[in-house]
Amino acid sequence: MDKELPKKVIKHIKYFAKKYKKEVTLISLLLVLTSIPMIIRPLILRKIIDKGLMRSGNIQVLVIGVSLFIFLSILVSLFNYFKGVLIGILDNKIVLEMETKLYKKFQYADPKIYEKWDRGYIKSRIENDISSFASLFVSSIVSIIMDILILLVAITIIFILNWKLALISIILYPIYIVILKKYNNKLKRVKKEYQEIHAKTDSQIFNQIELLKDYKKLSRLSHGVLKYFSQTKKLVKKNIELIKVENANINWLKLLSGLSPSIMFLFGGILVLKGHLTLGTLMAFNSYLGFIYTPTSKLLMYNIQVQKALVAWKRIKYILNLPEEKSEGVKIDNIKKIIVKNLTYDYNDNENKLFKGLNYTFRKNKIYGIYGPSGIGKTTLSEILIGLKKDYEGNIMINETNLTKINIIKYRSNIRILDQEPLLFKDSILNNIKIGQKRAKKEKVVKISKQLGIHSFIKEFNKGYETVLSEKGSSISIGQKQRIAMARALISKPDLLILDEPFSNVDDKNMNKILNLLNKIKNKIIIIISHNKNILKICDKIYEIN
Numbered sequence: 150m151d152k153e154l155p156k157k158v159i160k161h162i163k164y165f166a167k168k169y170k171k172e173v174t175l176i177s178l179l180l181v182l183t184s185i186p187m188i189i190r191p192l193i194l195r196k197i198i199d200k201g202l203m204r205s206g207n208i209q210v211l212v213i214g215v216s217l218f219i220f221l222s223i224l225v226s227l228f229n230y231f232k233g234v235l236i237g238i239l240d241n242k243i244v245l246e247m248e249t250k251l252y253k254k255f256q257y258a259d260p261k262i263y264e265k266w267d268r269g270y271i272k273s274r275i276e277n278d279i280s281s282f283a284s285l286f287v288s289s290i291v292s293i294i295m296d297i298l299i300l301l302v303a304i305t306i307i308f309i310l311n312w313k314l315a316l317i318s319i320i321l322y323p324i325y326i327v328i329l330k331k332y333n334n335k336l337k338r339v340k341k342e343y344q345e346i347h348a349k350t351d352s353q354i355f356n357q358i359e360l361l362k363d364y365k366k367l368s369r370l371s372h373g374v375l376k377y378f379s380q381t382k383k384l385v386k387k388n389i390e391l392i393k394v395e396n397a398n399i400n401w402l403k404l405l406s407g408l409s410p411s412i413m414f415l416f417g418g419i420l421v422l423k424g425h426l427t428l429g430t431l432m433a434f435n436s437y438l439g440f441i442y443t444p445t446s447k448l449l450m451y452n453i454q455v456q457k458a459l460v461a462w463k464r465i466k467y468i469l470n471l472p473e474e475k476s477e478g479v480k481i482d483n484i485k486k487i488i489v490k491n492l493t494y495d496y497n498d499n500e501n502k503l504f505k506g507l508n509y510t511f512r513k514n515k516i517y518g519i520y521g522p523s524g525i526g527k528t529t530l531s532e533i534l535i536g537l538k539k540d541y542e543g544n545i546m547i548n549e550t551n552l553t554k555i556n557i558i559k560y561r562s563n564i565r566i567l568d569q570e571p572l573l574f575k576d577s578i579l580n581n582i583k584i585g586q587k588r589a590k591k592e593k594v595v596k597i598s599k600q601l602g603i604h605s606f607i608k609e610f611n612k613g614y615e616t617v618l619s620e621k622g623s624s625i626s627i628g629q630k631q632r633i634a635m636a637r638a639l640i641s642k643p644d645l646l647i648l649d650e651p652f653s654n655v656d657d658k659n660m661n662k663i664l665n666l667l668n669k670i671k672n673k674i675i676i677i678i679s680h681n682k683n684i685l686k687i688c689d690k691i692y693e694i695n
């Protein structure tokens with residue numbers, strides 16, 4: 150067991166108690182309110198038996214006792230209900246807070262992490278880690294406190310009732326704990342293995358689902374199904390092992406915790422027969438033993454849960470501590486000139502370095518072409534130019550300042566990049582064009598759309614510019630998407646516009662429209678990347694990578 154665990158748990162409780170004062174106070178109050186009737190009930194049972202049923206039998210005591218018993222039971226249920234709801238609310242608040250934090254973090258994080266972690270992995274970390282932390286932590290902590298409370302009170306009460314019988318009753322307790330711990334360790338190991346397979350499978354399955362359409366295109370449906378099946382099969386196998394261990398655990402413990410009451414009944418029974426103990430006390434004893442053994446086994450289980458929650462927390466913290474792109478450095482208001490000096494780039498797993506010393510200059514009011522075969526590094530170059538890839542060799546000067554010294558967030562806000570697969574959001578066409586430019590007027594959007602030749606097709610939709618595109622814009626053609634993305638890029642009047650093979654799906658007529666438009670809006674640096682020399686004919690200068 151982690152020796153630091155209690156310390157860590159207390160640190161977390163303090164943090165959340167401070168943050169969610171109202172909820173935590175109410176939950177604590179309800180916790181005490183639920184525990185008191187639970188603890189009192191066996192004592193009432195004792196009274197009912199001894200004073201209501203035995204020789205001196207008294208129907209009045211019986212009726213009052215039973216009524217009180219029922220009343221307390223109703224109270225317990227009621228308090229339990231409110232406690233459950235409050236825990237749920239707190240749980241959700243924590244999840245929401247953390248999800249927002251992590252999401253923000255991923256937005257502002259250094260772009261390097263997107264190379265390391267794919268989408269499935271990021272998604273599963275945001276979702277699984279947070280939910281396992283929030284739900285495990287909140288509900289475990291509440292139950293732990295309640296169980297400790299009940300356990301301590303129950304032990305105290307049985308010693309007050311009859312200390313000799315109390316000693317005999319808990320004689321098996323140490324053995325119980327030792328065995329419990331042994332089983333729990335095994336359970337913990339299998340659970341951990343299961344978690345690992347689960348996390349791996351999760352990200353693979355997510356990826357598999359993303360590929361559904363591609364398998365259809367390849368008409369290799371069975372391949373997709375088989376892959377999916379083999380991944381899930383591993384998970385199921387481990388899960389069955391886990392279920393076996395869990396069940397063995399539960400049943401062994403049941404046997405053990407059943408032995409103690411038996412011993413207690415034997416000795417207690419003799420005491421009752423000899424007249425040293427009332428039957429009511431014996432029954433109350435039995436109830437209190439339940440309050441001792443069940444919480445103990447639960448407490449040792451929570452140990453696993455809390456540790457798991459803390460592992461999730463550690464992973465969340467790791468993400469929260471990832472380096473961010475800070476808004477610091479020299480602010481460039483107007484990108485006038487970009488000079489690439491002696492640029493070389495090396496994808497670590499790639500044996501061949503890219504570029505091997507490029508020297509390019511880009512100036513305002515000019516259109517540049519970058520030409521070269523597929524795979525030569527054109528897209529990589531554009532990512533370096535906008536500061537997404539930082540570990541290049543050589544120097545890149547923006548106006549007179551080194552790219553490494555400038556405020557990258559401000560710099561990027563003056564750049565628009567357009568690639569083969571324009572990213573559209575599940576939102577109206579208008580908002581897709583305006584994104585990040587809330588104040589842009591609709592007339593401006595319409596004007597640019599007309600110039601790009603998309604106005605007529607947008608008008609054909611019933612709702613025109615208000616038409617909501619489906620996920621990733623799948624309801625329109627790639628060529629149309631590319632031109633919507635082009636409208637978006639132009640409306641913000643960037644200083645640097647990079648077009649990375651953007652016209653692969655635009656027909657000649659519309660392409661000429663776009664090229665004409667580009668010729669007119671020259672007050673910026675325009676870089677067109679293409680493996681098609683025909684498109685590059687409007688360029689003032691063409692750089693060829695080979």
Ligand SMILES: Nc1ncnc2c1ncn2[C@@H]1O[C@H](COP(=O)(O)OP(=O)(O)O)[C@@H](O)[C@H]1O
Nearest residue numbers: 264496498499522523524525526527528529530
């Ligand atoms: N994330 C990556 N990790 C390793 N190699 C990569 C990665 N991205 C691209 N490459 C490799 O770098 C080379 C250049 O890719 P890219 O810049 O996309 O070329 P282009 O845009 O000219 O087609 C290719 O050989 C490609 O396989």
Ligand SMILES: [Mg+2]
Nearest residue numbers: 527528529649
């Ligand atoms: Mg490319």
